[in-house]
Amino acid sequence: MSTQEPTQNPLPRVGETAQMSRTVTETDVVLFAGVTGDMNPAHMDAVAAAAGPFGGRVAHGMLTAGLVSAVLAMRLPGPGTIYLTQSLRFVRPVRIGDTVTARVEVVEVMERRRRVRLATTATNQDGETVLDGEAVVMVPAAG
Numbered sequence: 001m002s003t004q005e006p007t008q009n010p011l012p013r014v015g016e017t018a019q020m021s022r023t024v025t026e027t028d029v030v031l032f033a034g035v036t037g038d039m040n041p042a043h044m045d046a047v048a049a050a051a052g053p054f055g056g057r058v059a060h061g062m063l064t065a066g067l068v069s070a071v072l073a074m075r076l077p078g079p080g081t082i083y084l085t086q087s088l089r090f091v092r093p094v095r096i097g098d099t100v101t102a103r104v105e106v107v108e109v110m111e112r113r114r115r116v117r118l119a120t121t122a123t124n125q126d127g128e129t130v131l132d133g134e135a136v137v138m139v140p141a142a143g
């Protein structure tokens with residue numbers, strides 16, 4: 001019989017950062033439209049989108065936001081993370097072929113309730129911010 005306490009998932013520290021990059025493809029946009037049902041012509045119809053505010057098709061804003069979710073889940077805090085809240089500002093459009101880097105930075109750790117607040121941003125290949133916001137997540141003690 002073991003008398004050892006079970007180990008807990010570690011909480012991150014304020015100032016820790018993580019990021020992931022992805023080049024957004026035609027396939028990404030079409031698959032995202034199919035999964036969500038968001039067939040907005042701004043994403044799916046080149047002719048209609050050409051007459052729109054961006055002069056062409058753009059990626060779904062929530063696809064870009066999904067890249068933030070991926071960083072939270074896979075890097076920081078990492079696997080097991082549970083989303084609680086996420087604010088978002090879509091600052092610039094993301095076009096097919098753009099390489100988006102989603103980045104998160106820990107700004108507050110609430111140890112007792114195992115909650116973490118993070119600044120969340122995404123930039124394009126030119127270093128321009130395309131999305132910013134803030135997330136609060138829970139880091140379960142186990143799992």
Ligand SMILES: C[C@@H](O)CC(=O)SCCNC(=O)CCNC(=O)[C@H](O)C(C)(C)COP(=O)(O)OP(=O)(O)OC[C@H]1O[C@@H](n2cnc3c(N)ncnc32)[C@H](O)[C@@H]1OP(=O)(O)O
Pocket residue numbers: 038040042058059060061062089090091092093094
């Ligand atoms: C439903 C889905 O299918 C649709 C999508 O997913 S569309 C894809 C996701 N969205 C985007 O790609 C939009 C990207 N955003 C932009 O390109 C720009 O924000 C804009 C062109 C929409 C507006 O830019 P601009 O005209 O330059 O605006 P200003 O800088 O002049 O600001 C005017 C005021 O508006 C405020 N503001 C601007 N952008 C945002 C934003 N994303 N969220 C909240 N507020 C925004 C800005 O702060 C100014 O406010 P102020 O009080 O006057 O300072």
